[in-house]
Amino acid sequence: MKKPLPIGKNNNNVTSNSKMRKGLWSPEEDEKLVKYMVMSSGQGQCWSEVARNAGLQRCGKSCRLRWINYLRPDLKRGAFSPQEEDLILHLHSLLGNRWSQIAAQLPGRTDNEIKNFWNSTIKKRLRNSSSPLTSPNVGDSSLKTRDVTQGNITMRASNTMAMFMDSSPSSSSTVTRSLPMNYSIDPTVFSASGYFNVPMFMPQVGMGGDGFYGNYNGILGGNRDLFVPPLECTSMDEENGDNKNLLDRNINNNIEVESMEGFETCWQEGDDLKVEEWDLEELMSVVSSFPFLDFQSE
DNA sequence: AAAAACACCAACCGCCATTTC
């Protein structure tokens, strides 16, 4: 990242904070920004320069946001398609609130858009499913955990794990197809035999604080990130061995997995596993094989 | 018809990582 000239060394200094505009963008401002971005191809400049050079009394950050979230020519507007919803659901089960990474898999969609979509539509739909046993990943802190005693993961966590364990093509259609119009998750469908196959898998996850589920920073963020079981596996019992292999494949070679029962061994102190180290392409190849997903970039 | 409740979403905020000096 190139450090631009300090404010004041530039002869076009309109960056004094008191002069910065905030709030909604006017059509004129949009036009200025678009014009400038088109003219300059948006290349090789920092956003504060863009703001200055475009004659906008906005901070660079604001310009960036406006461009990325609204003015970019490759944006796809309008409602999310069922396929996109499916993909968002699935990616969220894998990545948590990493909206930018989710957005990267949905051409023409922005992280903000997906985040809003999730926080309004999907979260609400999951909430309406009316059971604390549902709602994997909705991140609603009001949700109750069933059992956080030693040796038991929360139900929410187990459902999350269940989502990770989705597998068979036949398991995929029940809920996701009904999502767009009449999204209503029957808890038993969702958590037991419907959308995601639930393995009898209640690992203890060795994480403190909000633990596995409630705080995705705890799972994916920070210095310790989440194991993302691939979708192929269907049950822990029958696939222990495979899971181990897949684990090894997905989490680079730094992590040694003793057994799936001792799931927490994935995260020994000092493990330096980060989500960036996952083979995201591989992950997405799995996603692309999601049977009901017919997602195509437009 | 009006008020209240709800839903949506654009934009801001605060934090952290990175880069440059």
Add this chain to the structure above:
DNA sequence: GGAAATGGCGGTTGGTGTTTT
């Protein structure tokens, strides 16, 4: 090495439109 500036991200807020009462 530290300060400064910026980019990027996720969380949150506030305005506005829509629906319900």
